[in-house]
Amino acid sequence: MFGIKINQLPLLFIVVILSGCGSTTKRRIVKLKPKLQATKKLELTDAQKQKAKELKKYFYHRYKTRGFNGVVLFAENGKIIYEDTFGYANFTLKDTLTPNIKFQLASVSKPFTSYAILLLKQKGKLSLQDSVRKYFPKFPYHGVTIDLLLIHKSGIPEYNYFAEKYWVDKKVPITNSDVIKLMEDNEIIRYYLPDKKYNYINTNYAVLASIVEKVSGKDFEDFMKEEIFKPLGMINTEIYRKGNGHEIKNAATGYYNSFRKAEDTYQNGVVGDKGVYTTVEDLLKFDQELYKGTLVNKENLELAFEPAYKRLYINDNYGYGWRINAADSTNKIVYHTGWWKGFRSYFIRELGKHKTIIVLTNIANRSIFGTKELIDLF
Numbered sequence: 001m002f003g004i005k006i007n008q009l010p011l012l013f014i015v016v017i018l019s020g021c022g023s024t025t026k027r028r029i030v031k032l033k034p035k036l037q038a039t040k041k042l043e044l045t046d047a048q049k050q051k052a053k054e055l056k057k058y059f060y061h062r063y064k065t066r067g068f069n070g071v072v073l074f075a076e077n078g079k080i081i082y083e084d085t086f087g088y089a090n091f092t093l094k095d096t097l098t099p100n101i102k103f104q105l106a107s108v109s110k111p112f113t114s115y116a117i118l119l120l121k122q123k124g125k126l127s128l129q130d131s132v133r134k135y136f137p138k139f140p141y142h143g144v145t146i147d148l149l150l151i152h153k154s155g156i157p158e159y160n161y162f163a164e165k166y167w168v169d170k171k172v173p174i175t176n177s178d179v180i181k182l183m184e185d186n187e188i189i190r191y192y193l194p195d196k197k198y199n200y201i202n203t204n205y206a207v208l209a210s211i212v213e214k215v216s217g218k219d220f221e222d223f224m225k226e227e228i229f230k231p232l233g234m235i236n237t238e239i240y241r242k243g244n245g246h247e248i249k250n251a252a253t254g255y256y257n258s259f260r261k262a263e264d265t266y267q268n269g270v271v272g273d274k275g276v277y278t279t280v281e282d283l284l285k286f287d288q289e290l291y292k293g294t295l296v297n298k299e300n301l302e303l304a305f306e307p308a309y310k311r312l313y314i315n316d317n318y319g320y321g322w323r324i325n326a327a328d329s330t331n332k333i334v335y336h337t338g339w340w341k342g343f344r345s346y347f348i349r350e351l352g353k354h355k356t357i358i359v360l361t362n363i364a365n366r367s368i369f370g371t372k373e374l375i376d377l378f
Contacts, residue, residue, distance in 0.1 A: 042079055052082040055377060059084060069255075070344075070361030071097055073280035074377070077354045078288045083280065089252040089362070091259055102236060102251045102277040103360035106338025108345040109239075109276040111304075112286075113205050114150055114321025116212050116224060118300045125215045132207060135214045138184045143194035146211065149204040150320040151308040155192035159203045162188050163267060173243035173269025176210045176220070179203065198309055198318060202273035205321075209272025220271050221246075232289050237278040242268035248277050254342020257365035262342030274340050280358045287349060287356045305334050305351070325375070328352070333375060339364060346371070350378050 044052065055074055062068040069087035073080060085097040120126050128147040132139045141156050148154040159179045166182045167174050182188070183203075191199055209220045216223045221239035229237045240248050242264060254262035268275070293301055307317035307324050317324040325333040331352030338345040344367050346359040355378050361367030 044081065048076065048081045055082040056084065058377065059086065063087070067363065067366035068361065069097070069363040070359060070367055071099060071101065071103070071280050073099075073284060073356070073358045075284055075287070075356045078284070080281075080284070087363075091253070091255065097252070099281055100236065100250060100279060102238075102248060102279055103345060103362060104240070104251075104254060104274070104338075104340060104343040105276040105278060105345045105347075105360075106274050106340035106343055107202075108336045108338040108347045109272070109274045110205050111321040111336055111347070112224065112228070112276055113208050113212070113272045114304055115296060116220075116228060117146060117150065117208055118296045118304065118320065119227065120212065120215055122296055122300050126211070132211070135211050136180055136184075139180065140183055140188075141190050141194070145194075146208070148194055149208050151318055152198055152200045152204055153195055153308070154201070154204055155190045155194050155196060155199065156183070156201060156203050156207075157188050157191055158201050159206060159270065160267065162186075167266065170266045173241075173266050175241075175243070175269045176206050176213070176272065179206050179270060180210060198312060200318075205273035206270050207272075212272075219244075221275075224276075228295065231295060232285055234278065234282040234285050237276065237282045239271055239275045240268065240277055241271050241275060242266070251277055252343075252360075252362040254340075255363045256342060257363065259363075262364075265341060268341075274338070280360055283347060283358050283360075284356060287347075287358075290349070291354065305332060323371075335371060335375075337371060344368065346374055348374055350375075353378070 051074070055072070059068065059072050063086040071085050072083065074082040083099060085099060087097055089095040089097050089101045117126070121128060126146065128145070128150070130146050132144045132149070141154070144154045144156060162182065163174055163179065166186055167178070212223055213220050218226070221241055224239055238248060240246070256262060289295065290301060304320035304322055305324060306319050307314070307326050308319055309317055312318065315325040315327045317326060319334070321336070322334040323336055331350060333348065333350050335348040342362060342364050344361045344364050346357070346369060348357045348371065357374055357377060359369060359374065
């Protein structure tokens, strides 16, 4: 798990591809009419029209030659320059993708978890220097702070691995609380001492989500909906947590390369490191909020985009929930990618020029892009 529209929206491509199996989770696809780009009526410059043509050519080639299946959006200063859809949300039902279909973001969920932590910090509810033991006194690893969780420098073990050993009944979803309890009840060796080494671990963001719950007194999905998604107008964004009985509507089904549907694994009961379902246009709303600073102010937002490591590559560093390319200090690029059970996602932001490229896909093995390859499209 990791962990980019044209002035007139092209007709949706009706792709005849070998069909797969049913839906990934307990979700229902509602067929929607394609949104007409005429509602936007945005005038593009000649340069933007040329960029849209280049992007259309690039992604159509990937669709024809490699089976790319997904939704793409490119924007400048919040204005959509190119948006397109390729293929199906569900291959059995032949549901054509539209910009309204929600995708699992996988690790692109991490910037949202970081945003929630920064929001609570701004409200004075927590400090980034707080120890995890302040919230979970039995947490077995000393010296782990919120700050170290955010930058993947805690040294704690990966729950994706130790859950396979210690979570006995795989038919029962494991939750964030269960992950913490497994670490408390078992002598699971930590990978490194705290504050010693960068090590990308999903457990960090699962624990952060639990801290959000502890501080706010709300389930993580409710906190995110009420405090972030709804205030930002992200009406097509929600969190899927297996086992809570909530159905995600208008969601794409995740597939592997052979059009075999991805399983709804017991680990989908854990959120914070993954779990956000959203659309390209809702992601653009979040992108624009990160410039405006209406919920989390700019001072706190800037903390997220500061490289945390002196010894990592300047073009591949990490901040608070963001990968960072700071090779050009005047035009820093912050981004995250995600992979989880049939889904891949790419969210790349060029801060200096206010450009954004988003790619959401639901056939993981046919939709692999290099981040440098996508950055070059700017």
